[in-house]
Amino acid sequence: REYTIYHRGRTIDGTLQNDSTTEQCIYNTVKPRSEKNNRKHIHSLYEKNIHKYDTSACGTYVTIREIEEAIKDQVSVPYTMYIRFRLSIPLDDILIFSGFTDYPNSLFGDLKIKFKINPNAFVFAQVNPIISMAKYYTMNKTDLMASGPDKLKNIDLLFRNWSLGYQYTMQFTQMGCTADLITKISIEQITDSGLKYLMCSINPVTLSIKNYVVTEVTANMSGYKATDNCLQRRVEAWSFPIxxxxxxxxxxxxxxxxxxxxxxxxxxKDARATCYENPCYHNMQVTTCGRNFPDMPMNTLDQQFFQMQLNASNLDLLFEATDEFEDALTTPRNTASRRLNPHTDLTSFVII
Known part of the structure; x- marks a missing residue:
């Protein structure tokens, strides 16, 4: 959330950043697909990592069984549980480090970064239950085969009757905000002959961080050098007056x-620092120093607007944008009559 950089015991001027979460969010949004896909445990993509229960995700997975065990004896709401996970902070996502040039076989020397973690910047998402069950079946196939046919029949029922119409929130949601999550999946017997039916309960759930403790910090850096120009770079945030x-x-x-x-x-939409959605505005235009950007008012879902954003992010030729960034620029969230629940993450929207 806040950081200060020291080099050989001296504070580097121009790096005092009171909202580094927004700074890193902006810089990370426009990173190309190849860089995010190759950096395991640092960048998490909803469709590529999280929803498919991939082990390369940055963060940790919490099963429904673990949640049940943690809250079974609790009588008051909100429920609390202890979660341990490893947090990776890529230093080149901080604006000052993004301007460094590579120097082989050299080190910074005495470099220290002092930072505070912003608990409101963490996000959560629910994985695909079918993928989760498939991994569970693969890992426990021998035990399931030995336990009898009932469990295998229930798993088969889940695979055959799972509906894409279950409207749970299929995207990242920031801590402290509410999302519609699957809170219970059960197999109900509806006839005496043994006919069963798949039941899925979806309810609004709010997750937040009560407190946190940092137990270990490690960093790996090599081969970088800062210039005086990049040391003066910073991000300033200004809010609309209304x-x-x-x-x-x-x-x-x-x-x-x-x-x-x-x-x-x-x-x-609210007090967020990480997840941003397309406002789906028409006649969008910014006037700066007497000039209009773009020249004509534009729809934030228009094909021309989409191409302009790719050009501004250098993602139109050599570098390819991620699916999440493209979807955030092109997918509407609602119509005149109903709100849509797309099967993709739409929280990477930023106008550049």
């Missing part, structure tokens, strides 16, 4: 600009 309504937002704000390299717009 909130958006159901009909959109029309506002203006005077912001002093000097030596600006990138201008980004984020649209949080």
């Amino acid at each position: 909130s958006a309504t159901t009909t959109g937002i029309r506002t203006s704000q005077n912001i002093p600009l000097s030596h600006i390299t990138d201008l980004c717009l984020l649209f949080p």
Whole structure:
């Protein structure tokens, strides 16, 4: 959340950043697909890692059985449970480190970074129950075969009757916010002859971090050198003076600009620092120093807007955008009559 960098005992000016979570979110959003796919335990993609119960995810998996065991003797709400996980902080996601150039066979020397973890920046998501059950069956196949046919029949019933219509939240949700999650899956016998039916309960669930304890910190860095120019780079966040309504937002704000390299717009629905969705606005336009960007008002779901965002992020030629970033730029969340629940993560939206 906050960090300060020291080099040989001296504070490096220009690196005091009070909202480094937003800084890293912006920088990480526009990273190409190849870099995220190759960095295990650092970047988690919902469709590629989390929803498929992949072991390369950054974070930890918590089973429903573990939750049941932790809260079975608790009588008051909210329930609490202890979770231990490893947190990887890629230093080159911090803006100052992103400007470093590679120097082979050299080290920083006495470099120290002092940081505070922002508990509100953590996210959670529910995995695909079918993938989870398939992995469970693969890992425990011998025991299941020896336990008799009933468990195998129940697993087969789950595979054959699982419906894509179960409307649980299929995307990342920030800690402290509410998502519709599967809280119970059961097999109910509906006839005396043994006919069974798959039951799935979906309820709104809010997860939050009560407190945390850092038990171990390690870092691996080599071969980088900072220049004076990159040491002065920083991200400044400015909020709109008014909130958006159901009909959109029309506002203006005077912001002093000097030596600006990138201008980004984020649209949080609430007090978020990590997950941002497409506001699906029409006639979107920003006026800066008497110039309009883009030249014509644009729809945030338009094909031209999509191409402009890829160009601005250098993801249009050599580097390829992730599916999550593309979907966040092109998939609407609702219509005039109902809110949609897409089968993809749409929380990587940012206007550059």
